[in-house]
Amino acid sequence: MEKAIIYVVSDSVGETAEFVTKAALSQFMDENAYDLYRIPYVENIEVLRGAVYHAKQLGAMIGFTLVNPVLREFLIQEARNKQVECVDILGPMLEAMERKFHRKAKEEPGLIHRLDEDYFRRVEAIEFAVRYDDGRDPRGVMQADIVLIGVSRTSKTPLSQYLAHKRLKVANIPIVPEVDPPETLFKIPSQKCIGLRISSEKLNSIRKERLKSLGLDDTASYANMERIQEELNYFDQLIQRIGCPVIDVSNKAVEETANIILNMINQPYWNMDTREQ
Missing domain, CATH: 3.40.50 (Rossmann fold)
Incomplete structure:
Protein backbone atom coordinates (compact mmCIF):
# COMPACT_ATOMS: atom_id res chain seq x y z
CA MET A 1 0.00 0.00 0.00
CA GLU A 2 1.33 3.42 -0.98
CA LYS A 3 1.89 5.99 1.73
CA ALA A 4 -0.74 8.66 2.25
CA ILE A 5 0.53 12.17 1.46
CA ILE A 6 -0.62 15.26 3.32
CA TYR A 7 0.37 18.85 2.74
CA VAL A 8 0.18 21.19 5.73
CA VAL A 9 -0.12 24.81 4.61
CA SER A 10 0.14 27.87 6.86
CA ASP A 11 0.86 31.60 6.76
CA SER A 12 2.82 31.08 10.01
CA VAL A 13 5.05 28.25 11.25
CA GLY A 14 2.44 25.57 10.62
CA GLU A 15 2.85 23.80 13.96
CA THR A 16 -0.86 23.99 14.80
CA ALA A 17 -1.93 22.54 11.46
CA GLU A 18 0.67 19.78 11.69
CA PHE A 19 -0.30 18.86 15.26
CA VAL A 20 -4.01 18.63 14.47
CA THR A 21 -3.36 16.72 11.24
CA LYS A 22 -1.14 14.19 12.99
CA ALA A 23 -3.70 13.78 15.78
CA ALA A 24 -6.36 12.95 13.19
CA LEU A 25 -4.04 10.65 11.22
CA SER A 26 -3.26 8.66 14.36
CA GLN A 27 -6.87 7.46 14.27
CA PHE A 28 -6.29 5.82 10.89
CA MET A 29 -2.67 4.77 10.53
CA ASP A 30 0.79 4.53 12.05
CA GLU A 31 3.28 7.36 11.59
CA ASN A 32 5.30 5.36 9.05
CA ALA A 33 2.23 4.97 6.82
CA TYR A 34 2.12 8.59 5.65
CA ASP A 35 4.36 11.45 4.53
CA LEU A 36 3.55 14.93 5.77
CA TYR A 37 5.01 18.01 4.10
CA ARG A 38 4.79 21.41 5.76
CA ILE A 39 4.55 24.59 3.64
CA PRO A 40 4.97 27.49 6.11
CA TYR A 41 4.92 31.29 5.84
CA VAL A 42 2.64 31.45 2.81
CA GLU A 43 2.21 35.04 1.65
CA ASN A 44 0.79 34.81 -1.87
CA ILE A 45 -1.65 32.79 -3.93
CA GLU A 46 1.03 31.41 -6.27
CA VAL A 47 2.39 29.23 -3.47
CA LEU A 48 -1.13 28.00 -2.78
CA ARG A 49 -1.74 27.30 -6.45
CA GLY A 50 1.46 25.26 -6.56
CA ALA A 51 0.49 23.32 -3.42
CA VAL A 52 -2.88 22.37 -4.92
CA TYR A 53 -1.25 21.37 -8.22
CA HIS A 54 1.23 19.03 -6.52
CA ALA A 55 -1.46 17.63 -4.24
CA LYS A 56 -3.54 16.81 -7.31
CA GLN A 57 -0.63 15.11 -9.06
CA LEU A 58 0.25 12.99 -6.01
CA GLY A 59 -3.25 12.23 -4.83
CA ALA A 60 -2.55 14.11 -1.60
CA MET A 61 -4.85 16.03 0.70
CA ILE A 62 -4.28 19.44 2.27
CA GLY A 63 -4.78 20.67 5.82
CA PHE A 64 -4.26 24.38 6.40
CA THR A 65 -4.28 27.25 8.89
CA LEU A 66 -4.52 30.60 7.11
CA VAL A 67 -5.72 33.66 9.01
CA ASN A 68 -5.69 35.83 5.90
CA PRO A 69 -9.25 35.49 4.52
CA VAL A 70 -8.15 36.17 0.92
CA LEU A 71 -5.59 33.35 1.01
CA ARG A 72 -8.00 31.10 2.82
CA GLU A 73 -10.80 31.58 0.31
CA PHE A 74 -8.45 31.16 -2.66
CA LEU A 75 -7.10 27.85 -1.37
CA ILE A 76 -10.57 26.50 -0.66
CA GLN A 77 -11.80 27.45 -4.14
CA GLU A 78 -8.66 26.25 -5.94
CA ALA A 79 -8.80 22.89 -4.17
CA ARG A 80 -12.49 22.56 -4.99
CA ASN A 81 -11.84 23.29 -8.66
CA LYS A 82 -9.04 20.70 -8.79
CA GLN A 83 -11.03 18.19 -6.71
CA VAL A 84 -8.39 18.04 -4.00
CA GLU A 85 -9.49 17.18 -0.47
CA CYS A 86 -8.74 20.31 1.57
CA VAL A 87 -9.48 20.96 5.26
CA ASP A 88 -9.66 24.41 6.85
CA ILE A 89 -8.42 23.78 10.40
CA LEU A 90 -8.56 27.33 11.76
CA GLY A 91 -11.25 29.06 9.67
CA PRO A 92 -14.41 27.66 11.30
CA MET A 93 -13.11 28.56 14.77
CA LEU A 94 -12.28 32.12 13.65
CA GLU A 95 -15.70 32.56 12.08
CA ALA A 96 -17.46 31.21 15.18
CA MET A 97 -15.50 33.57 17.43
CA GLU A 98 -16.28 36.55 15.19
CA ARG A 99 -19.96 35.74 15.61
CA LYS A 100 -19.60 35.20 19.35
CA PHE A 101 -17.45 38.27 20.13
CA HIS A 102 -19.02 40.55 17.51
CA ARG A 103 -15.72 41.69 16.07
CA LYS A 104 -13.30 40.74 13.32
CA ALA A 105 -10.21 38.64 13.90
CA LYS A 106 -6.86 40.46 13.84
CA GLU A 107 -5.79 38.39 10.80
CA GLU A 108 -2.16 38.47 11.89
CA PRO A 109 -0.24 35.18 11.39
CA GLY A 110 1.90 33.77 14.21
CA LEU A 111 0.47 35.76 17.13
CA ILE A 112 0.58 32.71 19.38
CA HIS A 113 4.34 32.36 18.79
CA ARG A 114 5.27 35.95 19.61
CA LEU A 115 8.18 36.04 22.03
CA ASP A 116 6.63 37.63 25.09
Missing part, protein backbone atom coordinates in the same frame (compact mmCIF):
# COMPACT_ATOMS: atom_id res chain seq x y z
CA GLU A 117 7.81 37.89 28.68
CA ASP A 118 6.04 34.68 29.65
CA TYR A 119 7.86 32.77 26.90
CA PHE A 120 11.27 34.01 28.01
CA ARG A 121 10.55 33.17 31.66
CA ARG A 122 9.65 29.63 30.67
CA VAL A 123 12.79 29.19 28.57
CA GLU A 124 14.93 30.59 31.37
CA ALA A 125 13.35 28.18 33.87
CA ILE A 126 13.91 25.19 31.57
CA GLU A 127 17.56 26.12 31.05
CA PHE A 128 17.91 26.56 34.82
CA ALA A 129 16.50 23.07 35.48
CA VAL A 130 18.99 21.54 33.05
CA ARG A 131 21.94 23.48 34.44
CA TYR A 132 21.23 22.58 38.05
CA ASP A 133 19.96 19.05 37.55
CA ASP A 134 21.10 16.23 39.84
CA GLY A 135 23.26 18.45 42.05
CA ARG A 136 25.48 19.36 39.11
CA ASP A 137 26.17 22.81 40.53
CA PRO A 138 25.18 23.48 44.17
CA ARG A 139 25.21 27.24 43.52
CA GLY A 140 21.80 26.80 41.93
CA VAL A 141 20.25 26.09 45.33
CA MET A 142 20.45 29.76 46.34
CA GLN A 143 18.94 30.97 43.05
CA ALA A 144 16.14 28.41 42.78
CA ASP A 145 12.47 28.98 43.49
CA ILE A 146 12.25 25.34 44.59
CA VAL A 147 14.87 22.75 45.53
CA LEU A 148 13.88 19.10 45.26
CA ILE A 149 15.78 16.53 47.28
CA GLY A 150 15.44 12.78 47.23
CA VAL A 151 17.29 9.53 46.71
CA SER A 152 17.93 8.23 43.20
CA ARG A 153 14.82 7.38 41.12
CA THR A 154 12.31 9.63 42.87
CA SER A 155 11.50 11.53 39.64
CA LYS A 156 13.50 14.62 40.57
CA THR A 157 14.54 15.41 36.99
CA PRO A 158 11.16 15.01 35.22
CA LEU A 159 9.50 16.90 38.06
CA SER A 160 12.02 19.73 37.71
CA GLN A 161 11.30 19.95 33.97
CA TYR A 162 7.54 19.86 34.50
CA LEU A 163 7.70 22.71 37.01
CA ALA A 164 10.06 24.63 34.72
CA HIS A 165 7.29 24.71 32.14
CA LYS A 166 5.26 26.48 34.83
CA ARG A 167 8.04 29.13 34.89
CA LEU A 168 9.58 27.96 38.16
CA LYS A 169 13.34 27.70 38.58
CA VAL A 170 13.99 24.30 40.09
CA ALA A 171 17.23 22.73 41.27
CA ASN A 172 17.39 19.14 42.45
CA ILE A 173 19.86 17.42 44.75
CA PRO A 174 20.39 13.65 44.97
CA ILE A 175 20.65 12.30 48.51
CA VAL A 176 23.44 9.76 48.96
CA PRO A 177 24.75 8.69 52.41
CA GLU A 178 28.38 8.88 51.28
CA VAL A 179 28.04 12.45 49.98
CA ASP A 180 27.48 15.46 52.22
CA PRO A 181 24.64 17.68 50.99
CA PRO A 182 25.61 21.21 49.93
CA GLU A 183 25.68 23.69 52.82
CA THR A 184 23.41 25.98 50.84
CA LEU A 185 20.53 23.61 51.59
CA PHE A 186 20.60 24.84 55.16
CA LYS A 187 20.66 28.52 54.20
CA ILE A 188 17.48 28.79 52.14
CA PRO A 189 13.95 29.09 53.60
CA SER A 190 13.04 25.59 54.71
CA GLN A 191 9.80 25.36 52.74
CA LYS A 192 11.57 26.12 49.47
CA CYS A 193 13.29 22.77 49.88
CA ILE A 194 10.90 19.87 49.19
CA GLY A 195 11.73 16.28 50.05
CA LEU A 196 10.51 13.46 47.81
CA ARG A 197 9.87 10.36 49.91
CA ILE A 198 9.27 6.90 48.44
CA SER A 199 8.58 3.50 49.96
CA SER A 200 11.39 0.97 49.98
CA GLU A 201 9.29 -1.57 48.08
CA LYS A 202 8.42 0.87 45.31
CA LEU A 203 12.00 2.07 45.04
CA ASN A 204 13.26 -1.50 44.88
CA SER A 205 10.87 -2.25 42.02
CA ILE A 206 11.81 0.93 40.10
CA ARG A 207 15.53 0.35 40.48
CA LYS A 208 15.31 -3.27 39.38
CA GLU A 209 13.52 -2.20 36.21
CA ARG A 210 16.12 0.49 35.64
CA LEU A 211 18.97 -2.04 35.92
CA LYS A 212 17.20 -4.40 33.53
CA SER A 213 16.73 -1.61 30.98
CA LEU A 214 20.49 -1.01 31.13
CA GLY A 215 21.21 -4.70 30.65
CA LEU A 216 22.58 -5.05 34.17
CA ASP A 217 22.01 -7.60 36.92
CA ASP A 218 19.00 -6.52 39.01
CA THR A 219 20.64 -7.96 42.12
CA ALA A 220 23.24 -5.16 42.15
CA SER A 221 23.60 -3.17 45.37
CA TYR A 222 21.73 -0.28 43.71
CA ALA A 223 18.51 -2.30 44.04
CA ASN A 224 19.46 -4.13 47.25
CA MET A 225 16.82 -3.65 49.96
CA GLU A 226 19.40 -3.18 52.68
CA ARG A 227 21.12 -0.46 50.69
CA ILE A 228 17.80 1.17 49.84
CA GLN A 229 16.80 1.28 53.49
CA GLU A 230 20.13 2.86 54.37
CA GLU A 231 19.54 5.61 51.81
CA LEU A 232 15.98 6.22 52.98
CA ASN A 233 17.06 6.43 56.62
CA TYR A 234 19.71 8.98 55.68
CA PHE A 235 17.09 10.91 53.72
CA ASP A 236 14.78 11.02 56.77
CA GLN A 237 17.60 12.27 58.98
CA LEU A 238 18.39 15.02 56.51
CA ILE A 239 14.75 16.04 56.22
CA GLN A 240 14.49 16.40 60.00
CA ARG A 241 17.62 18.53 60.01
CA ILE A 242 16.32 20.83 57.27
CA GLY A 243 12.73 20.93 58.50
CA CYS A 244 11.27 21.05 55.00
CA PRO A 245 7.95 19.72 53.68
CA VAL A 246 7.88 16.19 52.26
CA ILE A 247 5.76 14.58 49.57
CA ASP A 248 5.36 10.82 49.29
CA VAL A 249 5.79 10.06 45.59
CA SER A 250 5.50 6.27 45.91
CA ASN A 251 2.27 6.06 43.92
CA LYS A 252 2.06 9.49 42.34
CA ALA A 253 2.53 10.56 38.74
CA VAL A 254 4.86 13.50 38.10
CA GLU A 255 1.87 15.71 37.26
CA GLU A 256 0.18 14.87 40.56
CA THR A 257 3.29 15.69 42.59
CA ALA A 258 3.76 18.91 40.63
CA ASN A 259 0.20 20.02 41.40
CA ILE A 260 0.79 19.44 45.10
CA ILE A 261 3.91 21.62 44.93
CA LEU A 262 2.11 24.33 42.96
CA ASN A 263 -0.64 24.41 45.58
CA MET A 264 1.98 24.63 48.32
CA ILE A 265 3.77 27.61 46.84
CA ASN A 266 0.51 29.49 46.38
CA GLN A 267 -0.04 29.50 50.15
CA PRO A 268 0.48 32.91 51.85
CA TYR A 269 3.25 31.60 54.11
CA TRP A 270 5.38 30.32 51.22
CA ASN A 271 8.05 33.04 51.31
CA MET A 272 8.40 33.00 55.10
CA ASP A 273 11.36 31.23 56.67
CA THR A 274 9.98 28.94 59.35
CA ARG A 275 13.34 27.69 60.60
CA GLU A 276 13.94 28.02 64.30
CA GLN A 277 16.42 30.79 64.92
Whole structure:
Protein backbone atom coordinates (compact mmCIF):
# COMPACT_ATOMS: atom_id res chain seq x y z
CA MET A 1 0.00 0.00 0.00
CA GLU A 2 1.33 3.42 -0.98
CA LYS A 3 1.89 5.99 1.73
CA ALA A 4 -0.74 8.66 2.25
CA ILE A 5 0.53 12.17 1.46
CA ILE A 6 -0.62 15.26 3.32
CA TYR A 7 0.37 18.85 2.74
CA VAL A 8 0.18 21.19 5.73
CA VAL A 9 -0.12 24.81 4.61
CA SER A 10 0.14 27.87 6.86
CA ASP A 11 0.86 31.60 6.76
CA SER A 12 2.82 31.08 10.01
CA VAL A 13 5.05 28.25 11.25
CA GLY A 14 2.44 25.57 10.62
CA GLU A 15 2.85 23.80 13.96
CA THR A 16 -0.86 23.99 14.80
CA ALA A 17 -1.93 22.54 11.46
CA GLU A 18 0.67 19.78 11.69
CA PHE A 19 -0.30 18.86 15.26
CA VAL A 20 -4.01 18.63 14.47
CA THR A 21 -3.36 16.72 11.24
CA LYS A 22 -1.14 14.19 12.99
CA ALA A 23 -3.70 13.78 15.78
CA ALA A 24 -6.36 12.95 13.19
CA LEU A 25 -4.04 10.65 11.22
CA SER A 26 -3.26 8.66 14.36
CA GLN A 27 -6.87 7.46 14.27
CA PHE A 28 -6.29 5.82 10.89
CA MET A 29 -2.67 4.77 10.53
CA ASP A 30 0.79 4.53 12.05
CA GLU A 31 3.28 7.36 11.59
CA ASN A 32 5.30 5.36 9.05
CA ALA A 33 2.23 4.97 6.82
CA TYR A 34 2.12 8.59 5.65
CA ASP A 35 4.36 11.45 4.53
CA LEU A 36 3.55 14.93 5.77
CA TYR A 37 5.01 18.01 4.10
CA ARG A 38 4.79 21.41 5.76
CA ILE A 39 4.55 24.59 3.64
CA PRO A 40 4.97 27.49 6.11
CA TYR A 41 4.92 31.29 5.84
CA VAL A 42 2.64 31.45 2.81
CA GLU A 43 2.21 35.04 1.65
CA ASN A 44 0.79 34.81 -1.87
CA ILE A 45 -1.65 32.79 -3.93
CA GLU A 46 1.03 31.41 -6.27
CA VAL A 47 2.39 29.23 -3.47
CA LEU A 48 -1.13 28.00 -2.78
CA ARG A 49 -1.74 27.30 -6.45
CA GLY A 50 1.46 25.26 -6.56
CA ALA A 51 0.49 23.32 -3.42
CA VAL A 52 -2.88 22.37 -4.92
CA TYR A 53 -1.25 21.37 -8.22
CA HIS A 54 1.23 19.03 -6.52
CA ALA A 55 -1.46 17.63 -4.24
CA LYS A 56 -3.54 16.81 -7.31
CA GLN A 57 -0.63 15.11 -9.06
CA LEU A 58 0.25 12.99 -6.01
CA GLY A 59 -3.25 12.23 -4.83
CA ALA A 60 -2.55 14.11 -1.60
CA MET A 61 -4.85 16.03 0.70
CA ILE A 62 -4.28 19.44 2.27
CA GLY A 63 -4.78 20.67 5.82
CA PHE A 64 -4.26 24.38 6.40
CA THR A 65 -4.28 27.25 8.89
CA LEU A 66 -4.52 30.60 7.11
CA VAL A 67 -5.72 33.66 9.01
CA ASN A 68 -5.69 35.83 5.90
CA PRO A 69 -9.25 35.49 4.52
CA VAL A 70 -8.15 36.17 0.92
CA LEU A 71 -5.59 33.35 1.01
CA ARG A 72 -8.00 31.10 2.82
CA GLU A 73 -10.80 31.58 0.31
CA PHE A 74 -8.45 31.16 -2.66
CA LEU A 75 -7.10 27.85 -1.37
CA ILE A 76 -10.57 26.50 -0.66
CA GLN A 77 -11.80 27.45 -4.14
CA GLU A 78 -8.66 26.25 -5.94
CA ALA A 79 -8.80 22.89 -4.17
CA ARG A 80 -12.49 22.56 -4.99
CA ASN A 81 -11.84 23.29 -8.66
CA LYS A 82 -9.04 20.70 -8.79
CA GLN A 83 -11.03 18.19 -6.71
CA VAL A 84 -8.39 18.04 -4.00
CA GLU A 85 -9.49 17.18 -0.47
CA CYS A 86 -8.74 20.31 1.57
CA VAL A 87 -9.48 20.96 5.26
CA ASP A 88 -9.66 24.41 6.85
CA ILE A 89 -8.42 23.78 10.40
CA LEU A 90 -8.56 27.33 11.76
CA GLY A 91 -11.25 29.06 9.67
CA PRO A 92 -14.41 27.66 11.30
CA MET A 93 -13.11 28.56 14.77
CA LEU A 94 -12.28 32.12 13.65
CA GLU A 95 -15.70 32.56 12.08
CA ALA A 96 -17.46 31.21 15.18
CA MET A 97 -15.50 33.57 17.43
CA GLU A 98 -16.28 36.55 15.19
CA ARG A 99 -19.96 35.74 15.61
CA LYS A 100 -19.60 35.20 19.35
CA PHE A 101 -17.45 38.27 20.13
CA HIS A 102 -19.02 40.55 17.51
CA ARG A 103 -15.72 41.69 16.07
CA LYS A 104 -13.30 40.74 13.32
CA ALA A 105 -10.21 38.64 13.90
CA LYS A 106 -6.86 40.46 13.84
CA GLU A 107 -5.79 38.39 10.80
CA GLU A 108 -2.16 38.47 11.89
CA PRO A 109 -0.24 35.18 11.39
CA GLY A 110 1.90 33.77 14.21
CA LEU A 111 0.47 35.76 17.13
CA ILE A 112 0.58 32.71 19.38
CA HIS A 113 4.34 32.36 18.79
CA ARG A 114 5.27 35.95 19.61
CA LEU A 115 8.18 36.04 22.03
CA ASP A 116 6.63 37.63 25.09
CA GLU A 117 7.81 37.89 28.68
CA ASP A 118 6.04 34.68 29.65
CA TYR A 119 7.86 32.77 26.90
CA PHE A 120 11.27 34.01 28.01
CA ARG A 121 10.55 33.17 31.66
CA ARG A 122 9.65 29.63 30.67
CA VAL A 123 12.79 29.19 28.57
CA GLU A 124 14.93 30.59 31.37
CA ALA A 125 13.35 28.18 33.87
CA ILE A 126 13.91 25.19 31.57
CA GLU A 127 17.56 26.12 31.05
CA PHE A 128 17.91 26.56 34.82
CA ALA A 129 16.50 23.07 35.48
CA VAL A 130 18.99 21.54 33.05
CA ARG A 131 21.94 23.48 34.44
CA TYR A 132 21.23 22.58 38.05
CA ASP A 133 19.96 19.05 37.55
CA ASP A 134 21.10 16.23 39.84
CA GLY A 135 23.26 18.45 42.05
CA ARG A 136 25.48 19.36 39.11
CA ASP A 137 26.17 22.81 40.53
CA PRO A 138 25.18 23.48 44.17
CA ARG A 139 25.21 27.24 43.52
CA GLY A 140 21.80 26.80 41.93
CA VAL A 141 20.25 26.09 45.33
CA MET A 142 20.45 29.76 46.34
CA GLN A 143 18.94 30.97 43.05
CA ALA A 144 16.14 28.41 42.78
CA ASP A 145 12.47 28.98 43.49
CA ILE A 146 12.25 25.34 44.59
CA VAL A 147 14.87 22.75 45.53
CA LEU A 148 13.88 19.10 45.26
CA ILE A 149 15.78 16.53 47.28
CA GLY A 150 15.44 12.78 47.23
CA VAL A 151 17.29 9.53 46.71
CA SER A 152 17.93 8.23 43.20
CA ARG A 153 14.82 7.38 41.12
CA THR A 154 12.31 9.63 42.87
CA SER A 155 11.50 11.53 39.64
CA LYS A 156 13.50 14.62 40.57
CA THR A 157 14.54 15.41 36.99
CA PRO A 158 11.16 15.01 35.22
CA LEU A 159 9.50 16.90 38.06
CA SER A 160 12.02 19.73 37.71
CA GLN A 161 11.30 19.95 33.97
CA TYR A 162 7.54 19.86 34.50
CA LEU A 163 7.70 22.71 37.01
CA ALA A 164 10.06 24.63 34.72
CA HIS A 165 7.29 24.71 32.14
CA LYS A 166 5.26 26.48 34.83
CA ARG A 167 8.04 29.13 34.89
CA LEU A 168 9.58 27.96 38.16
CA LYS A 169 13.34 27.70 38.58
CA VAL A 170 13.99 24.30 40.09
CA ALA A 171 17.23 22.73 41.27
CA ASN A 172 17.39 19.14 42.45
CA ILE A 173 19.86 17.42 44.75
CA PRO A 174 20.39 13.65 44.97
CA ILE A 175 20.65 12.30 48.51
CA VAL A 176 23.44 9.76 48.96
CA PRO A 177 24.75 8.69 52.41
CA GLU A 178 28.38 8.88 51.28
CA VAL A 179 28.04 12.45 49.98
CA ASP A 180 27.48 15.46 52.22
CA PRO A 181 24.64 17.68 50.99
CA PRO A 182 25.61 21.21 49.93
CA GLU A 183 25.68 23.69 52.82
CA THR A 184 23.41 25.98 50.84
CA LEU A 185 20.53 23.61 51.59
CA PHE A 186 20.60 24.84 55.16
CA LYS A 187 20.66 28.52 54.20
CA ILE A 188 17.48 28.79 52.14
CA PRO A 189 13.95 29.09 53.60
CA SER A 190 13.04 25.59 54.71
CA GLN A 191 9.80 25.36 52.74
CA LYS A 192 11.57 26.12 49.47
CA CYS A 193 13.29 22.77 49.88
CA ILE A 194 10.90 19.87 49.19
CA GLY A 195 11.73 16.28 50.05
CA LEU A 196 10.51 13.46 47.81
CA ARG A 197 9.87 10.36 49.91
CA ILE A 198 9.27 6.90 48.44
CA SER A 199 8.58 3.50 49.96
CA SER A 200 11.39 0.97 49.98
CA GLU A 201 9.29 -1.57 48.08
CA LYS A 202 8.42 0.87 45.31
CA LEU A 203 12.00 2.07 45.04
CA ASN A 204 13.26 -1.50 44.88
CA SER A 205 10.87 -2.25 42.02
CA ILE A 206 11.81 0.93 40.10
CA ARG A 207 15.53 0.35 40.48
CA LYS A 208 15.31 -3.27 39.38
CA GLU A 209 13.52 -2.20 36.21
CA ARG A 210 16.12 0.49 35.64
CA LEU A 211 18.97 -2.04 35.92
CA LYS A 212 17.20 -4.40 33.53
CA SER A 213 16.73 -1.61 30.98
CA LEU A 214 20.49 -1.01 31.13
CA GLY A 215 21.21 -4.70 30.65
CA LEU A 216 22.58 -5.05 34.17
CA ASP A 217 22.01 -7.60 36.92
CA ASP A 218 19.00 -6.52 39.01
CA THR A 219 20.64 -7.96 42.12
CA ALA A 220 23.24 -5.16 42.15
CA SER A 221 23.60 -3.17 45.37
CA TYR A 222 21.73 -0.28 43.71
CA ALA A 223 18.51 -2.30 44.04
CA ASN A 224 19.46 -4.13 47.25
CA MET A 225 16.82 -3.65 49.96
CA GLU A 226 19.40 -3.18 52.68
CA ARG A 227 21.12 -0.46 50.69
CA ILE A 228 17.80 1.17 49.84
CA GLN A 229 16.80 1.28 53.49
CA GLU A 230 20.13 2.86 54.37
CA GLU A 231 19.54 5.61 51.81
CA LEU A 232 15.98 6.22 52.98
CA ASN A 233 17.06 6.43 56.62
CA TYR A 234 19.71 8.98 55.68
CA PHE A 235 17.09 10.91 53.72
CA ASP A 236 14.78 11.02 56.77
CA GLN A 237 17.60 12.27 58.98
CA LEU A 238 18.39 15.02 56.51
CA ILE A 239 14.75 16.04 56.22
CA GLN A 240 14.49 16.40 60.00
CA ARG A 241 17.62 18.53 60.01
CA ILE A 242 16.32 20.83 57.27
CA GLY A 243 12.73 20.93 58.50
CA CYS A 244 11.27 21.05 55.00
CA PRO A 245 7.95 19.72 53.68
CA VAL A 246 7.88 16.19 52.26
CA ILE A 247 5.76 14.58 49.57
CA ASP A 248 5.36 10.82 49.29
CA VAL A 249 5.79 10.06 45.59
CA SER A 250 5.50 6.27 45.91
CA ASN A 251 2.27 6.06 43.92
CA LYS A 252 2.06 9.49 42.34
CA ALA A 253 2.53 10.56 38.74
CA VAL A 254 4.86 13.50 38.10
CA GLU A 255 1.87 15.71 37.26
CA GLU A 256 0.18 14.87 40.56
CA THR A 257 3.29 15.69 42.59
CA ALA A 258 3.76 18.91 40.63
CA ASN A 259 0.20 20.02 41.40
CA ILE A 260 0.79 19.44 45.10
CA ILE A 261 3.91 21.62 44.93
CA LEU A 262 2.11 24.33 42.96
CA ASN A 263 -0.64 24.41 45.58
CA MET A 264 1.98 24.63 48.32
CA ILE A 265 3.77 27.61 46.84
CA ASN A 266 0.51 29.49 46.38
CA GLN A 267 -0.04 29.50 50.15
CA PRO A 268 0.48 32.91 51.85
CA TYR A 269 3.25 31.60 54.11
CA TRP A 270 5.38 30.32 51.22
CA ASN A 271 8.05 33.04 51.31
CA MET A 272 8.40 33.00 55.10
CA ASP A 273 11.36 31.23 56.67
CA THR A 274 9.98 28.94 59.35
CA ARG A 275 13.34 27.69 60.60
CA GLU A 276 13.94 28.02 64.30
CA GLN A 277 16.42 30.79 64.92
